[in-house]
Amino acid sequence: QKEVEQDPGPLSVPEGAIVSLNCTYSNSAFQYFMWYRQYSRKGPELLMYTYSSGNKEDGRFTAQVDKSSKYISLFIRDSQPSDSATYLCAMSAWSGYSTLTFGKGTMLLVSP
Amino acid sequence: ETGVTQTPRHLVMGMTNKKSLKCEQHLGHNAMYWYKQSAKKPLELMFVYSLEERVENNSVPSRFSPECPNSSHLFLHLHTLQPEDSALYLCASSQTRGAGELFFGEGSRLTVL
Numbered sequence: 001q002k003e004v005e006q007d008p009g010p011l012s013v014p015e016g017a018i019v020s021l022n023c024t025y026s027n028s029a030f031q032y033f034m035w036y037r038q039y040s041r042k043g044p045e046l047l048m049y050t051y052s053s054g055n056k057e058d059g060r061f062t063a064q065v066d067k068s069s070k071y072i073s074l075f076i077r078d079s080q081p082s083d084s085a086t087y088l089c090a091m092s093a094w095s096g097y098s099t100l101t102f103g104k105g106t107m108l109l110v111s112p
Numbered sequence: 113e114t115g116v117t118q119t120p121r122h123l124v125m126g127m128t129n130k131k132s133l134k135c136e137q138h139l140g141h142n143a144m145y146w147y148k149q150s151a152k153k154p155l156e157l158m159f160v161y162s163l164e165e166r167v168e169n170n171s172v173p174s175r176f177s178p179e180c181p182n183s184s185h186l187f188l189h190l191h192t193l194q195p196e197d198s199a200l201y202l203c204a205s206s207q208t209r210g211a212g213e214l215f216f217g218e219g220s221r222l223t224v225l
Contacts, residue, residue: 008152043114043202043216044155088155100214102155 003027006089006103015112019076023089023103026070030091030101033065035074038086038105047087048074079110115139116217118203124223127193133220135186135203141215142208144186146178149200149219161186162208193224 006023013019021035031052036044048063050056050072056063062075072091076083089103116137125131137144146158160168161180175197177189186203200219207213 004154041218043116043204043218044214045114045216046213049213090155100155100157104152104154 003101004089004091004103007106008104010107010109012109012111013079015079015081015110017079017110019074019079019083019108019110021074021076021087021089021106021108023072023091024070025072025091025101027091027093027101028067028070029093030070031067032092032094033063033072034090034100035061035063036088036090036102038088040085044088076108079108081110081112084108084110114215114217116203116205116215118201118217118220120220121218122221122223124225125190125193126225127195129193130189130191132190133188133201133203133222135188135217137184137186137203137205137215139205139207139215141205142183143206144180144183145204145206145214146186146188147202147204147216149202151199155202158188190222193222195224198222198224 004025033050035048037047038044050063053065053067060077064073086105086107088105090100092099119134143162148156158172159178164180175192179187202219203217204214
């Protein structure tokens with residue numbers, strides 16, 4: 001079983017839709033969870049960072065962690081064409097970034 | 113502009129060539145990283161440097177040779193590569209190895225013929 005599972009997509013939605021992106025993981029020691037956004041021909045950039053279980057909201061983005069189910073989600077409200085990108089989940093057992101385990105990424109396409 | 117600059121952006125090389133990838137960060141960070149991103153695979157950490165010392169080498173073949181002459185510059189020297197080494201090579205930096213956001217460069221797209 002892979003440590004982090006993420007559906008590669010592509011996920012196609014119309015503008016204004018609510019988007020749900022998800023990752024599952026197997027290592028119960030993970031407690032730091034991140035979402036990175038990667039535009040085409042660019043490097044990843046940190047979008048959301050959460051520690052342990054719970055929700056975190058930042059504008060149109062909400063990150064949710066359910067450690068009991070080993071499941072994390074990123075919700076995007078009122079999706080825009082500019083949200084079209086690949087979204088990578090990443091997680092770590094400690095706060096050291098050199099130990100991050102990444103998912104393969106989900107490609108999101110938001111059509112006008 | 114993330115403050116991490118990678119050159120060249122694209123590189124095509126034969127299996128017997130020697131080339132180098134360069135990374136420069138303008139953020140005053142102390143830790144620098146090389147990652148490999150292949151199609152349909154997760155990001156793979158290759159090397160970590162903290163204060164110019166290599167602190168991690170994730171079982172990377174010796175045909176990849178990193179060099180960190182100072183805390184702002186990181187190189188990846190490439191020699192006798194294989195076609196399966198074709199990928200996007202991403203450089204990243206963070207304030208310290210143990211904490212702080214990872215800032216990525218735009219990557220160097222490598223094709224090995």
